[in-house]
Amino acid sequence: MIKHGFIKLSNDMKKVLLTIAVAVVAVLGTNAQNDMKQKEIKQTAGHDALGVFAPEFAHLNDDILFGEVWNRQDELSLHDRSLVTVLSLMAQGLTDSSLQYHLQSAKANGVTRQEISEIITHAAFYCGWPKAWAVFRMAKDVWGDKPQTREEFEKSTDYPIGNPNDAYAKYFIGQSYTAAMDAENGGPVNVTFEPGCRNNWHVHHDAVQVLICVAGRGWYQEWGKEPVEMTPGTVIAIPKETKHWHGAAKDSWFQHLTYHANVGKNASNEWLEPVTDEVYGKLK
Helix, strand or coil, X not given: CCCEEEECCCHHHXXXXXXXXXXXXXXXXXXXXXXXXXXXXXXXXXXXXXXXXXXXHXXXXXXXXXXXXXXXXXXXXXXXXXXXXXXXXXXXXXXXXHHHHHHHHHHHCCCCHXXXXXXXXXXXXXXXXXXXXXXXXXXXXXXXXXCCCHHXXXXXXXXXXXXECHHHHHHEECCEEEECCCHHHCCCEEEEECCCCEECCEEEECCEEEEEEEEECEEEEECCCCXXXXXXXXXXXXXXXXXXXXXXXXXXXXXXXXXXXXXXXXXXXXXXXXXXXXXXXXXX
């Protein structure tokens, strides 16, 4: 789903680019998910605690609930199962060790700090404000206030981080990575920005650059205009000869696919001055 389009082109070109963007996200997202090795859930808590006293319950807990239901990952990902479980426990007002376990599992299954915060906030209106406070206290201990580590971010995205973007490092503040994806066959390149990383102001001559956010949170800004927040599903087509920059939010990794459209014979990229701390520091 396209969440936001910041496009200043003819209506026909807009439709073409958005159609391509949707197809790219759908196809590459599916391929990335298919290529990911699924994590098999194995549980022994039931047998460890109740194997002698209640062996059938231990079997149902370890072998059926976790061994079979949680491993139906083709039907529902571990990420989404974790969210459903946390919300179910929150709705019941259960804030014991079981919720603590499932919050830790949610983080391990790629649920981000931003996601869990927004989900608890939303559920508070349906489950109750005191329950939200109780869950937030536990969630804050699990996620903390620091941005995701690389390992945590990798679990939250279906797209590869790739290799350090050494070839263009001098045009970036902070660390970025690139993964060619299917670029050799005309497909996009995936660019990943660590928290706080952004590229310099630059201009694409005689070509339209398309950005498709697939993970994390970042920013796009044209010279003299207000910045645009980018979250998964945001698609931006950057008109030719437009001075701009893009990069991660201070507290979040950011990942976007990028490719060029309407490429002319004189296509080139002109790198300009860095984005100052004064400009970047105003962004939340």
